[in-house]
Amino acid sequence: xxILKHSIKFLGSLTFMLLFTVSVWAQNHTSGHLIMEIIExxxxxxxxxxxxAMAMDMLKGSTTSIYFTPEKEMTVMDMMxxxxxxxTLTNIKDDNIFTxxxxxxxxxxxxMGSFSEISEQEENVQIIVDKNDRKNILGFDxxxxxxxxxxxxxxMSMETYVTEDIRTNSSVVQGMQSNVMPGTIMKMSIxxxxxxxxxxxxxxxxxxxKSVFDFDQSGYQEMDLETFQRMGMGF
Numbered sequence: 001x002x003i004l005k006h007s008i009k010f011l012g013s014l015t016f017m018l019l020f021t022v023s024v025w026a027q028n029h030t031s032g033h034l035i036m037e038i039i040e041x042x043x044x045x046x047x048x049x050x051x052x053a054m055a056m057d058m059l060k061g062s063t064t065s066i067y068f069t070p071e072k073e074m075t076v077m078d079m080m081x082x083x084x085x086x087x088t089l090t091n092i093k094d095d096n097i098f099t100x101x102x103x104x105x106x107x108x109x110x111x112m113g114s115f116s117e118i119s120e121q122e123e124n125v126q127i128i129v130d131k132n133d134r135k136n137i138l139g140f141d142x143x144x145x146x147x148x149x150x151x152x153x154x155x156m157s158m159e160t161y162v163t164e165d166i167r168t169n170s171s172v173v174q175g176m177q178s179n180v181m182p183g184t185i186m187k188m189s190i191x192x193x194x195x196x197x198x199x200x201x202x203x204x205x206x207x208x209x210k211s212v213f214d215f216d217q218s219g220y221q222e223m224d225l226e227t228f229q230r231m232g233m234g235f
Contacts, residue, residue, distance in 0.1 A: 023095035031069040032166070033208040034184075038062045059197065063194060067212050087215065090115055100220055109220035110228045125149045129182065137162045137186040138204050145181060156192035160185045168205075 017182035043058035046052040058080050065076040071093050077086040087100040097112035126148040132146035142165035147158045186201040 032067075032204060032206045034066040034068075034166070035202045036064040036066070036199050037202045038197055038199050040196070042196050044194035051197060059092045063202070064150070067208055069210065072213055072214045088112075089213070100215075100217065107220045109217065110226045111222070113225065127181070135187070137161060137163070138201050140165050140186060140204075142186050143181075144184075146180075156190065158188055158190050160188040162186065171179070 005140075038059050041056045043049075043056055046056055046161050047111070062077070062079045065078070067074045071091070073090045075086075075088040077084075077088075083104070085102040088097065089100070090097045092115070095114050097115050099108075099110040099112055101108045101110070102156070126150070128146040130144040130146070133142075135142045139201045142161035142163045144159050145162050147156075147160065149156050160180055160181070162185050164183040166184035178218065186198050190199075192198045
């Protein structure tokens, strides 16, 4: 298998770590469009690992666009110029979450389950709030919140700056699909399993074309999350 294919598979294994990075539910904004961008990505030992180094380079500049209204929210993660495109669509009224993945010509529609049930399961998380450490990001007043979590023997720490002017509804962390934060993350630094990434808000617009939710959903292979995980994608 070529280095490129190895790198794409490696990026696929990171997808769920990013899927719920910033799906937004607003407090002061009832709808909006937020764009996040990975500005730093590195892996321990990547200097001696061409595949890992290539994967980290591909991650830099990747964007996550978040569209939200009181009824729906959608996260669109664009990696490698659209070669790897992931949409996570949450329907608040119908209480469901579906993830649509386009990767190397393969298309999957994954039923993530009930959002309300998922949101009741987040417990093993330590949250440390420091309102004395503040930043202004895109005109929003943000303060520092650190998350430390552990699941299945894997620990992860995340340093973030959040604003209470916007309220996230979905999680920012793999394995924690509901939001445990006091506000919306505008900048975050993740450190897990030797991977470090920094993501920062690039732009915010309170208005957007709502037809973005009506994308073509045909041609996807449908399955539940358990089946998808058994496919060996690394999620």
